[in-house]
Amino acid sequence: MKKINICIVEDMPEIRQELENIIRSSAELQLQASFSSAEDALEDIAALQPDIVIMDINLPRMDGISCVKQASALSPQTQFMMFTIFENSDQVFDALAAGASGYLLKNTPGQKMIESIVELYNGGSPMSAQIARKLVTTFQQKDHQVNEDFKLLSKREKEIMELLAKGFLYKEVADKLSITTGTVRQHIHNIYEKLHVQNRTEALNKIYKN
Numbered sequence: 001m002k003k004i005n006i007c008i009v010e011d012m013p014e015i016r017q018e019l020e021n022i023i024r025s026s027a028e029l030q031l032q033a034s035f036s037s038a039e040d041a042l043e044d045i046a047a048l049q050p051d052i053v054i055m056d057i058n059l060p061r062m063d064g065i066s067c068v069k070q071a072s073a074l075s076p077q078t079q080f081m082m083f084t085i086f087e088n089s090d091q092v093f094d095a096l097a098a099g100a101s102g103y104l105l106k107n108t109p110g111q112k113m114i115e116s117i118v119e120l121y122n123g124g125s126p127m128s129a130q131i132a133r134k135l136v137t138t139f140q141q142k143d144h145q146v147n148e149d150f151k152l153l154s155k156r157e158k159e160i161m162e163l164l165a166k167g168f169l170y171k172e173v174a175d176k177l178s179i180t181t182g183t184v185r186q187h188i189h190n191i192y193e194k195l196h197v198q199n200r201t202e203a204l205n206k207i208y209k210n
Contacts, residue, residue, distance in 0.1 A: 003028060003029060004028055006023050007053045008034040008054045009038060009064065010035075025110070026114045028118055033048060037061065038061065038067035039062055042074065053068075054081045064095070065100075068099050080099060082102065085106045108128060119171075123185075133166065149195055153191060157190060170185060170188070
């Protein structure tokens with residue numbers, strides 16, 4: 001089975017070491033490289049072409065969001081998981097706009113981190129429940145009612161979308177609805193097709209904003 005190649009960009013040595021240990025503990029993941037700065041990462045990401053980069057936002061000199069903008073151009077197939085202690089809504093939107101597909105807080109437990117990385121690799125857009133709630137709250141503040149697009153979804157699809165909006169992973173959605181992860185993926189595929197979107201963030205944006 002192909003392992004998921006991971007690079008880490010994190011300036012705090014103890015956090016970087018903890019992330020490295022989490023990656024190495026999983027049979028599904030493989031640590032390609034670990035960097036302490038955006039500048040160092042940019043030198044190697046083009047050559048490494050990792051599957052996923054775990055990117056700290058608040059790096060010295062060049063920040064993580066700027067790094068994602070440049071790195072995504074150098075390695076278009078790479079997906080980026082933002083990793084931060086903050087829940088700043090502006091940073092969330094800036095990171096997602098820069099090309100990030102997932103967004104987790106640094107207090108995320110190791111096993112949840114592994115599950116989130118695998119989900120990101122398989123086409124999901126994992127984010128901490130706190131971050132997901134902030135996104136939904138921000139959308140709702142701009143438009144207090146869901147728009148007409150939500151009515152396109154079936155009852156089950158609406159249930160799944162509401163759980164995704166709360167930050168649940170596909171496996172957790174499946175457990176809550178007593179269905180298989182494969183069924184969840186099929187429903188999500190249908191949701192994205194109906195809404196003409198590519199990921200969870202775009203779907204939430206479509207539903208909660210005009």
